[in-house]
Amino acid sequence: MIRVALAVLRKDLLVELRTKESVPAMALFSLVTYVVFRFGLDRTSLEGDLAAGVLVVTLLFAAVLGINRLFVAEREQGGFDAFLLAPVDRSALLVAKALALLVILVAVEVVAVPAFVVLLLGPAFDPAALVVLALADVGIAVIGTLASALAVQTRARDLIVPLVALPLLVPLVIATAHGLSPLLSEGGGGLDAGWLAVLGLYDTVFVLLSYAVFDFLLED
Amino acid sequence: MLYGKRLRGLAVASALVLSVAFALTFFYAPLDADQGFVQKIFYLHVPMAIVCLGGFIFGGICAIGLLRTGDRKWDLRSYVAIHLSLILGVGVLLTGMIWAKASWGSWWVWEEPTLVAFLVAFLLYATYQPLRFSIEDPEKQARYAAVFAVVAGAFVPLNFLAVRLAESLVHPRVLTATGGTMPGAMRLTFIVAVVGMTGLFVTLWKYEMASKNATFRLRALRRRLGDDELPPARRSAAPAAPS
Amino acid sequence: MAAPPAIELAGLTRRYGERDALADVTLTLPAGATLVVFGPNGAGKTTLLRVLATLLRPHEGAARVLGRELPAESWAVRGRIGLLAHDPLLYRDLSGRENLRYHAALHGAGRERAEFLLDAVGMDRRADEPVRFLSRGMVQRLAVCRAVLHDPDLLLLDEPTSHLDPAAAELVVPLIGRASARTRVVASHDPAGGLAEADLALGLRAGRTALLGPAAGVSPAEVGALYR
Secondary structure (H helix, E strand, C coil), X not given: CHHHHHHHHHHHHHHHHHHCCCHHHHHHHHHHHHHHHHHHHCCCCXXXXXXXXXXXXXXXXXXXXXXXXXXXXXXHCCHHHHHHCCCCCCHHHHHHHHHHHHHHHHHHHHHHHHHHHHHCECCCCCCCHHHHHHHHHHXXXXXXXXXXXXXXXXXXXHHHHHHHHHHHHHHHHHHHHHHHHHHHCCCCCCCCHHHHHHHHHHHHHHHHXXXXXXXXXXXX | CCCCCCHHHHHHHHHHHHHHHHHHHHHHCCCECCCEHHHXXXXXXXXXXXXXXXHHHHHHHHHHHHHHHCCCHHXXXXXXXXXXXXXXXXXXXXXXXXXXXXXHCCCCCCCCHHHHHHHHHHHHHCCHHHHHHCCCCHHHHHHXXXXXXXXXXXXXXXXXXXXXXXXXXXXXXXXXXXXXXXXXXXXXHHHHHHHHHHHXXXXXXXXXXXXXXXXXXXXXXXXXXXXXXXXXXXXXXXXXXXX | CCCCCCEEEEEEEEEECCEEEEEEEEEEECCCCEEEEECCCCCCHHHHHHHHCCCCCCCEEEEEECCEEECCCHXXXXXXXXXXXXXCCCCCCCEHHHHHHHHHHHHCCCHHHHHHHHHHCCCHHXXXXXXXXXXXXXXXXXXXXHHHCCCCCEEEEECCCCCXXXXXHHHHHHHHCHHHCCEEEEECXXXXXXXXXXXXXXXXXXXXXXXXXEHHHCCHHHHHHHCC
16 A cells, blocks of 8 residues: 555656646745735734744645645546556555645745745744644645545535635644744743644544545545 | 424424423523623523534434445435534524623623634534535535545544633633532523423424435435426435435 | 356446436356447446446446456456546656556556557657647557556457557557457447457447347447437
8 A cells, every 4th residue: 555655646746846836836825925914914023922823824825725736637637547447545545645745735834934934033943843833734734635535526626625624724723823832932932742742633633534534535 | 214203292392391491591590690691591502502513423423324334314314414503503603692792792702712613613514515515426425525524523522622722721711601510500401401402403303304305205206107397306415315 | 167257247227316327237248258339429338338447336236347246346356457438547747658657556567568568559759758748649549558557357448449540540459459368348439340349249328228239240230220
């Protein structure tokens, strides 16, 4: 199963590298969003709660852009059939897509996080924040893959994805924002193990749940 | 399968219990020292919320039934449960807002974690019907809706936990009935209200199932008799007849 | 000992909403034989191929493919079936070679096989261009490679030589034609050509069997009647 998942992942990353459809747009979107926040909040420097909130929200909305496109190639170029005809464990597709989304999110953050530090963050950046972001990325990747798979058969795909994914991500937003806020404050705090635990629990529950239900989305 | 039997008895019983609950609320339950008469909305708001969330979770359990057996009657049960819970959910939000306005002066209080968690869950389930409607093939529609219902059902407890954790660090509970434990008179009224509300939900659920099953039967009979004027099944979010 | 029949269908029914896409289809196809399927658009040819490919589950009736029951044992036969349908199932942004390597990875086939096939259909020189830049005929040739990459025992072909010029059509014959010695089900709009290549002929109309019998005993005129 892992071998197959890696083959699908390789194919997806190859397509993304070739077409450069998702990552540049998502990264650019993040930068634009920072500018919008600057004016919307009428602040030039953020710290603590506000900084955490702006960062999480921006990454979340950039992620939604990527999630919308996750299964589009499959749907439009008959990729589902190709996969369904193969003698493989179908959960491999879930694993592959979630990993692809994770890679894309990390690639976007390579641009978006430093940009945030430069443009909007007041205090110095505590690298421990990357741990929180990593756990958040896993959650977004899993929920995003599930929401994208649910929406792929529908006609209003682009609308259904955010409507399904965002409420499901609220606990993740809560935990991430609370986890980041002390790390982005002046004289700040440290990593809060409690919120990391919540993130970890959330990620685990949804990974297991997605694995259990995904097959049903590919039948017939 | 006919859902109509014992329906009348159930309806009467539920109506009775609800009437008793109302009577108890107005004449028996003690008047709250801080909030006064307005606090009595608690006996409507909280039982509704409990039954609504219970309905969502029950919908998720029925959805598991569909995924495991493929029998579409589970889909109908799941759909009706979630759809009724959504309606109750609107009621929960409205009564919550009325309560907040009357006792705290503003229409919405972010400090009340259960109300906020409820809003998030409600927003999630509000996508259930648009999702169903946008999938045309009835079998796929049922299956995808079931996956959604299972994930959303698992999400509900996680969500309440997370929101509660977020708020409890800063704010004390706002819309509580009392500081902690409930005195006897309150507890009795509350329990009767919950039972009545559950009875209402089950009655409405059975009623809607009976109505839908009758429609399916009628359509199937007309088709078998070769009715030429039978209009083609319209696209809808509601489950189609199990084939 | 004779091999078991490649395909056994008994009362196969597949619905789409309230309509029957396939209704009560019954036939037996011996291993190594060719079944040709005729019928107007919407008659159920594509549905039949998709059910045989294990992509669709039968709603009623029984279906056995390569000795295994569908849908319970679909997983066991999937790797032994090759489907060539209207959709080439190729990613337009990847090259032919990359596409075939991906499919090879999915099916556990080797790269050498992909190279051999590319050469056999005359695509080895243009195999590194993204598929979106290739003509429809070339894409069809790549699709043929994809369909036989894993050396399937059963081939399901939906109008396989459409989009192919005569030279290209000749190139693919050893891979998907009668000479390939595989069991084949071919959906065709060409009565004379289809019958010439087949052992058994099936005519569908509105999902129902309108014609079934040995191909030698069916005339092109009878096939033509299906379309009226």
